[in-house]
Amino acid sequence: MTDRPTATRRLPAVTTLTATAIVVADMIGVGVFTSLGFQARDVTSGFALVLLWVVGGGVALCGALCYAELATMFPRSGGEYNFLSHMYGPAVGFMAGWLSATVGFAAPVALAAMAFGRYAEAVLPGAPALPLGLVLIWIVTAIHMRGLRHSSVFQVAFTLLKLALIVVFIGVGFARGGGQPISFAPSAFDLTQIVSAGFAVSLVFVMYAYSGWNAATYIVGELRDPNRSLPRALLAGTGAVVVLYVALNAVFLYTTPLTELAGQVEVGLIAGRHVFGEAGGRLIGILICAGLIPTISAMMWIGPRVTVAMGEDVEPLQVFTRRSHTGVPTAAILLQCGVASLLLLTQSFEAVLEFVQFGLIACSFLTVLGLIKLRITRPDLPRPCRTWGYPFPPLVFLAVTLFMMVYLVAVRPFQSLAGLLLMLAGLVLYAVATVQRRHGA
Template sequence: MARTTYKPAIASAVIIANMIGTGVFTSLGYQLLDIKSGFVLIMLWVVGGVTALCGALSYAELGAALPRSGGEYNFLSRIYHPMVGFVSGWISATIGFAAPVALAAITFGSYLSAAIPALSPTWLAVGLIVVVTVAHTGRRKRSSNFQSVFTAVKISLIVGFCVLCSLMVDEPQAISFLPKLGDGGLVLSGAFAVSLIYVNYAYTGWNSVTYLINEVDDAQRNLPRILITSTLTVMILYVALNWTFLYVAPIAALESKVEVGYIAAQHVFGEAGASAISAVLSLLLISTVSAMTIAGPRVLQVIGEDFALFGKLARKNEDGIPTLAILVQSGLALIFVLTSSFESILLFSGFILGLNTLFAVAGVFVLRWKQPDLPRPYRTWLYPLPPLIYLGLMLWTVFYIVKSQPIEAAMAAGLIVAGVIGYVCARRWETKPPRAD
């Protein structure tokens, strides 16, 4: 049976759904602890969007020049060394997707249980992961339809939520979104840099289609358009959502809260209406969990193709879907849901994923230097500005995270060391002589 592939529209749906998830519906409350300016808060999302777009432009060149599934695992293995790629793949497999799946599922449970208090948020999260796993371990047509339907629902609900809130709010907040004295210093402050980690986490997923390049129709031609248009779409939706939250709800009510969408709905629709809106907003997280369940296991799959120790992870069904890899990632996500707190997962995963993409974007320069004659169907627009902008913003953010959150930085270092150990073990397994009968 001929293997089917994902159409460009489905690939775009994977990116959009990966990006629009936990971060945009939870991080504003944390940002408000140190930043109260409407202009600066919106600038966070604009700067995060520009960062993601610069990263997408850079990844488009890498994906077109090195067309294989696996994302950073493939890129870093080819650009630097197989060990670097393995560590990156280890990070993607353990934190890059399993942790965000857990976060999105936890947020889904939190929003839905706010609407229906009798339901347990933890078991709602577990149930969502199980249902999505079943949907994506069968035929590709079922997987594609599931993803496209819930992504279309997500975009429609976000637009509808923003329009209804702005039209129906009785008392808009007296917050200015124009720059004022002192905003410039705030934009350059450590508080802005640390808040940008939350924003960058919310934009995480702009690179997700590179994890399944081999399964996208005419990937070398379609990849740049898919990456750029999807990232721009999400940037517009993010700015609109955060403008809406700040326009309809007081800062004091949003500060340090996770369910900012629910709180905003309370101030527009009342308690009963907010419960209904909260249930609706929970539906948005279904496509996020779904998209990550499509993209993430492809990293485990290509690791299994390259290392005999993990060979079983490369097994695919008749439609080319890595069923066992999906089950492993979902199992890890369930462990996170049942054992970890929301904030600890968010800070740790945001930091380690920033390091992962930082090395990949730097690889654009390294690859041009090492292999100048390599065919590049797409070259980064306005090169070298996009990769330089991305690297500058990410390095600035990473510096402040190391400075202000040393525990998360130490945990990231420990995860990297574990990846190196895993690579050494995998290589020794490759060279191990066969057992005598």
Template sequence: MPPARLSFTAATAIVVASMVGTGVFTSVGFQLADIPSGFPILILWLIGGVVSLCGAFCYAELGAMMPRSGGEYHLLSRAYHPLVGFLAGWISLTAGFAAPIAAAAKLFGSYTHGIVPGLNETALSVGLVLVIMGVQLCHLRFIERFQLGFTILKVTLVISFIIGACWLGQGRWELLQPRPGDGAYFLSKPYAVALVFVMYAYAGWNAASYIAGEIENPSKNLPRALIIGTSAVTFLYVALNAVFLVGAPWQEMTGNMQSALIAGRAIFGQRGGDAMGTLIAFGLVAHVSAMLFSGTRVLRVMGQDRRILRSMTYTNAVGAPWLAVLVITLVVLTLMLTGTFDQLLLYIETLLLGCSLLCVLAVPWMRWRQPGLERPFRVPLYPLPPLIFAAVVGWMLFSLVIRRPVETAWGAATLVVGVVIYFLDRAGRRPEPGAEP
């Protein structure tokens, strides 16, 4: 019997669920602290969507050309060098999946505790992670149904929130109009850092590339899942943040990670807001599930290539990589108990932006280096998408290094550890004819 494969719908659901996590429900509070104007903030979310779509085009070309699970680990190993790919995989383990899962679980606990103060916030967060760990040890078909169900719930939640806010809100749409002085925000360093929060909210637009080997007909369905999923989420994000800004008191949201809960209470009243907060909290279930699923697949592919990680290929009776699931879960639980939310977020995004930038630049590199390879999908309007992505992400990385050096140093330390592990693996492996260097 052939192994089970994810449908196009399931792959798209994983992209959407990976994207709609903590960032969209928390970022506007941090943005208002340095950019107290609605129009520049709304443009931030539009820029984030356009940049993410440019990245999705590039990943679609690479993934359709080299359809194997692993995301940046696989793509960068093929495009540049195995060390570059290994570092990307190491980042995926420590920051790309574990840290966002930890942030989402912390937000789940925070939202649920805010609604029912008697519940323990930490226990709720840990409980969610353990439940999702159990789901990921089940058969692929069960995981697919679980993911689809909670993703549909999440999207329905967001659309209901937007429609309800437009229907019942105060309608202070003038807050989104351009104001004198807005132009100065666009070129400021705080705007670049605020864009980091936005790009974190969009993180996950490349999710289908991590599970390419488990998708039906990946050369066709991988690009479709990436592009359709990213486009849909861009529309939802711009609309959702518009209703946050026009419906909630800015002074309460500023610097507060519970922006969506504050907006829900301001628009729908205490009970309606609490109900919306509950739905938002449970909407994070799909995000945690999608990220843990993708992360374990990256770790399994690394185990197939690397002796030091060979145990990550161990599967249970239904084919789930049980040890990879356990390892990422332990890393998640460790991260949940350390660091503040904004520090964790910036640490994540610094590393992920660097990996994504290298992957996008691999498109022109591979076209020059191996022009004869079959490309089932080609980046539209080339070379504009990779140029836009590289320009925006490069600006963000420069601003992060200057403005938040501590988080940047954490990222550098993470890379150093990855380099050490890579060379330990090489030193302990016997050379084989045709083996990867």
């Protein structure tokens, strides 16, 4: 184990377009097609509901601005593992990497794969959800094992398909929908909605739907000209998703009675029937299934890069640094594929996600807090990309993230405690490895 992260050897370059596609694909999952139902139970104003997605998008952009500065300061793949190792020491970095490398990406992959199987039933009634999810994980894994060129083509093609389907749905929805008694113009009533507890809680669901805006930082070491590509990928990808999310939820509200959406999970299917008639459910099923393919691909791409970065620094994990002749980290990809498949088979991924959620949010909080720390303690460090509007973006992000952690502790105390224990387990493992290394020396 080394005290400082080592530089990643130069790999075939990933373009800005591919990095942007990874950000977009990682962000747009099933969350945007389900979250509105939970929000509509407590918030009934069209303006306030759309404002939720605008505010959530603003917070995501604040996070992207902060991460852009950090990733260009420390241009090494690994995301929070890399950042926190520089900010607080290798032990804290190992803790974040432990979360990501074990279940932080594998559990969302399993969840997306199961969602793919469930929505496939709307397209092909009677289709076996579990086998379909497993096959999808294995096919995506096989593509990523072939090399960066195949991964890039696959990622960009399916992300563009996802975007095209969503844009078509939005366009047809606005063209054929309407007639609902809801207004997107602000009114005096909206102020009470915006300052309500329901609005604050709904923002938590919105932020979950926006998660993934930091995806490109996990592969920054593979980017072509990271000082330019990374900020462009983060901001362009996140900005595009903000526009799509706001428009998509406006279409849901424009085409479907609010009473039908409130409390419902299958918001996309319900709105699809209002836009396309009885065939709407099948069309939305196709849209979501096609959209989940690049989502799984993005996570299968970036997750193993954390394991590789850890393997370069921690001797017992060096096996996961092995690459093929095309530069693919085969061992790390197979590890994540195996863990995701196991979670899918045991059907325990939702519980794992609940346990790990608090830890992942805490790592993002510590990362952005570290940006402020470095501005104060290390103003001399080169910063190829500085956070626009500093210090407001980090302060906004920290405030919302802190609220989310408090909310999780209040609503899910057992899961939050388990997530905290999982973080502590990472610190314990690092301490044990450090002791063994010293004894070996």
